[in-house]
Each structure stands twice: as structure tokens, then as C-alpha cells.
Amino acid sequence: MMFPLRQNRTVRGAHMALARRARPASASILRIRPLAAMWTLGFALAAAAHAIPAEATAPMVLIPAGEYKPLFVAEKDPAAVPVPAFQLDERPVTNAEFLAFVTAQPKWRRSRVSPLFADHGYLADWADDLVLGSGAPADAPVVRVSWFAARAFASWAGKRLPTTAEWERAAAAGYTTTDGATEPAYRADVLNWFSRPNPWPLPAAGCGRPNLFGVHDLAGLVWEWVADFNTALVNGDARGDSGLDRELFCSAGSVGARDTTNYPAFMRAGFRSSLHASYVVPNLGFRCAR
């Protein structure tokens, strides 16, 4: 399927256990499982029919097989999970590329998009349905797109959204090593982004200094959707997370987070967990994987 999410199945399972306990209503959703499977198959076929050559979108970079160290790990989870080699867009998807997508798929145009799949404010920086305008330079990253829209673009491009594990695996690298957290210059650049307001309009995608793998703008330009954003193990109250449900997460110690000094990782986890799939956020874009 499109979203295997196997890399952090244990974490997600724990999360779901919480969800089930907190929200018994989810049982009603479970009854539609066969129907959902059929619909998903249909969507996948439809997407395949519309696929375009991958060369029409961002060049991709090979991220070699490696591992991802989740910020929050349960006691029985491994500290690191393997991430097979994959291809990742070297930069976020641009307004121009998204314009090509909505031109080809009218149902994702601003005036036609279903309110189920994109909140009010979808592509609000654009001048019109098919006109970017001064607020949305062609080479700037597209923002104010929902998870649904990002996912549809990826299918259209013959790609998919990266998983959290994949994205974090690529973003953990600094400029010169696989562990950017130990590179002072890299850490400083990442933190500087948080200390500055969002520029508007946004600068061009792909201009940031490439990391070890040759990927641009994983930090310092916009936030990015990932396929399994809703598995982020942070509830709304960040202080509760380290002590949350200790039998599940941290019976061995009082600290549930692997590295409490990794502020960027905390912020990414926090940001993802604030999202719903229909949200459109002014500094949230995406890139694709394959």
C-alpha cells in the first residue's frame, strides 16, 4: 500500500492503544474496513492512470539505507529502526510544480477543492486558481496545502510522501556528517530559523546549503508533511509526554525522550502532532519520496 508505516509500527501501536482507550468511538470506524480497502484500491488505480514522468518534478537524491532514532521510544522498542534506501526530492515541491498538478487535476484547484480535503485558506497565497501572483513565486515552496493535497500531488508525480522515519533519517544529517546534532554550525543554522519570523513571500526552494546527502532545505525553509504525521507521539501538553502512560513508554526511567537537548526534533514532533490532515498552514509544504 501507499503508507506501510512499518518502521515505527510499535510506536504507532502504542499510540493507537491510547487512542482506543481515549476514544471508544473509533470502533465504529473499524466496521468500514473492507469498504475502505476497496476505495483505496480504486484511488490508487486512478492515480496511476494520471501519473506523469517523474522528471517533471524535483530531482531526487538517493538516501542510503540507515537508521532512524525516534525521539520518543517505548521501553521495548529498539532505540533505532532501520530505514531502507529510498529516493527523496532534493528540495520541497514548488508553486510552479503544484500549478502543473492542479492544471492537470482540476478537482484540486482552489475553487473546487472539497472542504473535506483542504480547509479554508488552501493555496491562499496564490492570486487565483491557476495564477500564482506575487505572493507565491514560481520557484518558492508551495505551502497552505493539506496532507490530502500533498498526497494527491505525490501520486500524480508517480511518487509518494516520505514517512517520518525516512524524513527524519535524511534530516538527521548535517552538512558534513550523518549526525547534524553534533555539528555546531548546522545546529546554529537550524536554531536561527526558529529565531526569525517567516519571510513573505517565501524564498526559492533548493537554495539552502545541501546536507551530507545533497538534500536542500530540510531545515530552514518550511515545515513539511510526512505520510504518517499523525503518529507523532506528542499530545497537546508536551510536559506529559515524558511521563505519559509509563507502563507503555518509560517504565524504566522518567525520561521518555531520547535526547532532550534536540530542540529541532522536539519542535518537528510537536508541529506534526498539532496537525489534522485537512489543515493548510502558511509555512507547511512537502516533498516527495520514492
Added chain:
Amino acid sequence: MNFLEFCASRKPRVATLFAAFAAALCLTADTARAQEEAAAPTGNPVVTDELPIENAILVSPPNVPPPITRRHPARVVIRLEVREIVQRLADGVDYTFWTFGGAVPGRFLRVREGDVVEFHLENHPSSKMPHNIDLHAVTGAGGGAASSFTAPGHSSQFTFTALRPGIFIYHCATAPVPMHVANGMYGMILVQPKEGMAPVDREYYVMQGEVYTAGRHGEEGLQAFDPIKADEERPPYVVFNGAVGSLVGDRALQAKVGETVRIYFGVGGPNLTSSFHVIGEIFDTVYSEGSFASPLHNVQTTLVPAGGSAIVEFKTEVPGTFILVDHSLTRAFNKGALGMLKVSGPANRVLYSGKEIDEVYLGQQSDAGSAAGERVAQLVAAKQEAIAQNPQIAGITKDIQIERGKRVFLSACFACHQPDGKGLPGIFPPLAGSDFLKADKERAIQIVLKGLSGPIVVNGKPFNNVMPPQDFSDEQIANVLTYVRNSWGNDFGSVSVDEVKHIHAQTQ
């Protein structure tokens, strides 16, 4: 009405349920469950039909909304907007503050005990971060944090009942929490007791917080947050109301003589406890820990913990500038935790005179005959002796010896050896360029001590005369020999007092 329109037209709870349902159609069942979890809204808004509805008045520091005078509970609607803004931290220093309502600390909220508070947290679209709010006035998990977790460009609503009176901190509790708080995300909410509060003439709102800038204190430019300094609790700035000098000069708090002043003081932190003090005032009343339960009276300094608060009240008695400080004083004088209350009005010189006399004060010396006086005299003498005996303690260098030795030479020696050290041919041997002087330092010392008579050869020329012993101190001998051995082109080295003493002892 078709299905989508139906969804869009319903109340949020219904719409989202259908959104979750529709989303489920597109996803695998597992993902659908996750999606349902993520998209699930809160419950329906709490209905309190019987209560009158009023909108809270929100004001920025150091001001406080007017007292609530009604005698019944209400449903109070609070809309608090989160904005991330660049703002002055100190002169020439800017910082990106994350704020509740565009100021640090955030807007002062005022409700009454028993009120039902409908809270809306609105995260401005320009925000980079998601935010939430934990109000310590809330009785409920997280203090509202999970219920108010809000992405940029979104708004959340939750409702709570203000069960307990007091002055409470509120703050953001989004990861990483210390960073959100250090960036300015704290403020206070006053829950007035049902019985009301004593009226005062002035109410002010002051909060202390630390700022962990990457640069040193005073380093100019837009400063980034430094997580290492935060971890080590080493803030370059500790400030009142979000900036160095926020309560100074034109921005100072104001009062008139005879007025009662109430300051709601809180500590946002994220880490440091404050020793809050107003220089030149004694607090008539302190509501410690922000509790109305058992106030203290006549307090000098009150300890306010991080994430805690106090109310201090006092009547101004005399005019002047009264300085608000964290009495951990390097924070006040080196890091910015300093404010001013300017009190105007007539002086009361009985209560406080101001400076009455300024005169010279000489102090008292120890009596000459006292034990202390004798001891001082002994020490002075010992010190002078040590200096006299030890050129190193006295700081006597070769140059000083030469200078002093020259005075000795010109008091006696020059008459025979001549001021230029060349002597008189055949009568008085020369010192300038003298091989006899150069050859033997000890002999030179002996000659000055004991004199010399009989034939000698200097620079190949014979002399036969008498030089009498000189009545010099050892120090004078050392100095004058150093002078003659290092003048007129001579470079024969210096002579120390110790060397003279040594020869002197041998020759006696």
C-alpha cells in the same frame, strides 16, 4: 444538499466526524483509525444558558483590567491571540518573542471566582510554531494545554470553571516547553474572590523572565535562542516585562504620595526563582504564592517561584523613585531585572528626611599608647626595615640604584674623581673606563669601606695617593658603586646591599 455540503454546513463535531468517515474511505483501515484520532475534535462546547455572557477585557502589561464589580458568575469569553514578533530586548538587541497577545508578558486576564471561562486560543497564520496554553487557574488535566494545542492559522476552544481565587500564571506548554516559555509565552490570570478585593489606587502587572540569547548580554542584532545556555540555566538576560528597561524612564510605573499600589508580580521563568523587592518600600501586605488565604504584613522581600506569583500592596508615603529588583542582585544590575516606580508629591521629612548633612569625615586613628597603636607602630617599622634591607621588596632596580648612587657620588666622590669620572692624570685615578674598577667588585667595596693608600696601576698608568674611608651606609655604598660601574660608558654590573654587607662583615 449533497453529502459534502451537508458536512460543511454542520457543526464542527458533525463535520469532522464525517470528514473522518470520508477520510477513512481513502485510507487503509489502520491509517483510518489514526486519522480519526488525529481529526477528532473536542466535545461539544459546554452550554451554560443560565449565565450572562461577557467578553473579557484584555490589556497589555504593565496595566491591569478594571476590577470586576458584578456579584454573580458569568460566562466570560476570552480570545487570546498568539503572535511571534520581533521586539526590542535591550538597546540594539532584538529577539523573536512568542507572545500571548503581542506583549511579554501576555495579556492580563481577569475573571471572577465561579465564572465559566470560554477560552479561545488563536494562533496567528504567520506563526512558525504550534502553541497552546496551560492556565494554572484551570482545574483539569494539563491546565488546558492539550485542549488548546493549535497549529499556525488555527483556533482552539475549551471551557473551564474558575473554581479557586488567586493570581495564576499561564504559559505555553508546547515542546520544547522551556524554549516556548523563555521566548515570552507566559502571563497571568486573576481569579477575583467572590467577596471582591479591597480597592486600591493603582494596579500594575509585572513579570520576570529569563532570555537565553546566543550572544552575550548587550551583543547587538537579532539574537537566537541558545538551548545550551538554557540547559545550564545561564541566561544573559533576566528582565521584567520582556525587555531591559521596560519599566524605566518614561515607562516607569507611576503613583502619587498617599496612594495605595498593588503589584501583581509573577515569574514566567522558565527556570529562576525571584527575590522580589522594591528598594525603599516595605510591603504592607503580601499575598504569597498568589493566594488570598493568609496574607503576610510588613514584608521586605518576597520569594516568587518560577511558575508562581504574588500580590504585593503598599501605600506610598514619600516621593521618589523606588526600584523594583530581583534581589539576587547581579540579575538586577547586570542582566536587566530592574524597574522603577516613580512617586510624585510632597515630601514628608519626618518619615524620610533625604540627605541632611554632607561633611568631611576623617575617621579616628588608633590611640598612640594603646596596644593596637603599638602594634601598628611595630608593623610600620618592620615594614620600613624590610623595605630598606631588601631592594626587591623596596622595588629598587638597577636604574634606581644608579640614580641614588649618583646623588652619593656628587656629595663626595666627584671632588677627586671628577664629575665625568675621568679623575686627574697622575693624581686621582679615573673611574670611567677603569680596568682596575672593572676587574674586582669586592676590592671596590673594600676600598670604599676602608680606603686605599699606596701605588696602583690603572689603565697602564701608575698612581700613588691616599683615598680615605667613606662614611656611607651599606646601601649608599651599593648605590654609588652601581653608579660608577654603570656610567660614562662603563657596563660593569650592579652592586647589591647584600654584597656590601657581606664584605663589611668580613672586614670588621
